[in-house]
Amino acid sequence: MTTLPLRVTASPPLPPARGDLSGAVIAALRGAASPLPRAAAVSGADPYGADLQLALYLLYELHYRGFAGIDDAYEWDPALLRLRADAEDRFLTALRRDTTTGENAEQALGELLVEPVGDSGDSVSHHLAGEGTLWQVREYAALRSLYHLKEADPHLWVVPRLRGRAKAAMVAIEYDEFGAGRADRVHAELFAALMRDLGLDPAYGRYLDAAPAPALATVNLMSLFGLHRSLRGALVGHFAAVEVTSPPASRRLAAAMRGWARARPPCASTTNTWRRTPCTNKWSVTMSWEVCWRTSPRWRPMWPSASGRPLIWRTVWRGRC
Numbered sequence: 001m002t003t004l005p006l007r008v009t010a011s012p013p014l015p016p017a018r019g020d021l022s023g024a025v026i027a028a029l030r031g032a033a034s035p036l037p038r039a040a041a042v043s044g045a046d047p048y049g050a051d052l053q054l055a056l057y058l059l060y061e062l063h064y065r066g067f068a069g070i071d072d073a074y075e076w077d078p079a080l081l082r083l084r085a086d087a088e089d090r091f092l093t094a095l096r097r098d099t100t101t102g103e104n105a106e107q108a109l110g111e112l113l114v115e116p117v118g119d120s121g122d123s124v125s126h127h128l129a130g131e132g133t134l135w136q137v138r139e140y141a142a143l144r145s146l147y148h149l150k151e152a153d154p155h156l157w158v159v160p161r162l163r164g165r166a167k168a169a170m171v172a173i174e175y176d177e178f179g180a181g182r183a184d185r186v187h188a189e190l191f192a193a194l195m196r197d198l199g200l201d202p203a204y205g206r207y208l209d210a211a212p213a214p215a216l217a218t219v220n221l222m223s224l225f226g227l228h229r230s231l232r233g234a235l236v237g238h239f240a241a242v243e244v245t246s247p248p249a250s251r252r253l254a255a256a257m258r259g260w261a262r263a264r265p266p267c268a269s270t271t272n273t274w275r276r277t278p279c280t281n282k283w284s285v286t287m288s289w290e291v292c293w294r295t296s297p298r299w300r301p302m303w304p305s306a307s308g309r310p311l312i313w314r315t316v317w318r319g320r321c
């Protein structure tokens with residue numbers, strides 16, 4: 001039985017600013033009386049830059065868990081919502097400019113069902129599986145925690161906007177995302193357990209201040225789609241793309257971890273267990289083993305474990321039934 005981290009539900013602290021926009025949002029949330037940036041100032045910002053992306057992330061986070069010590073009423077503050085709309089417009093305009101669209105849904109889905117052969121050169125999972133190191137997978141997990149600790153949450157906002165088969169299918173998949181009635185199977189909780197086993201802090205928002213702009217944009221994209229009824233089609237398409245394409249990459253990461261375990265130094269406490277569990281429309285495999293990282297400098301973690309105990313690897317990957 002997985003022991004759930006106790007701090008995963010707490011609100012995170014506000015991070016440091018990364019520019020004028022994010023600085024203005026942080027100041028406003030702390031009660032500053034100074035006016036927020038106008039649309040003209042937002043239109044000059046880099047749509048994929050750290051400042052605009054952090055400002056958007058902070059404004060969206062008010063709709064999730066908010067921030068420690070910040071009044072929940074800011075979620076519907078008109079001035080902050082106006083700034084959010086200006087930043088969203090800048091982000092969405094850039095996305096529409098830089099994204100190619102398919103002819104129809106069937107064509108788009110067909111392309112998703114065929115994974116490209118080999119590494120295109122920009123695949124993180126291929127890199128980690130081929131030549132990745134332990135500190136790189138720890139960094140990857142820390143940065144991906146911004147998404148995985150709220151996994152499937154923004155997609156749930158679309159449910160009242162769907163009907164019929166689309167609603168039934170969406171809820172069926174989300175039911176599995178949220179553990180199918182089991183708190184220890186909630187995917188965000190499984191990722192928190194993975195982080196803890198990697199010696200990372202699983203607290204919600206813990207690595208926000210370390211996340212670069214692309215990691216922020218990845219989460220902002222889902223929040224943008226989830227909060228706007230007019231973008232419900234994009235939200236469903238995003239969800240389908242993630243669900244269809246993620247198993248091969250997860251399989252590569254699991255294979256990489258198996259390889260690292262085989263290459264580890266001798267360790268008397270090594271264990272290796274597999275558990276297959278039935279799900280609603282998928283199957284899951286939980287794999288874990290211990291690694292005595294302290295016996296070799298190359299296993300040394302990016303963020304040292306406070307307990308000093310051997311790390312316990314645990315990863316979860318999924319495939320279709």
Ligand SMILES: [Fe+2]
Pocket residue numbers: 151152177187
């Ligand atoms: Fe999931």
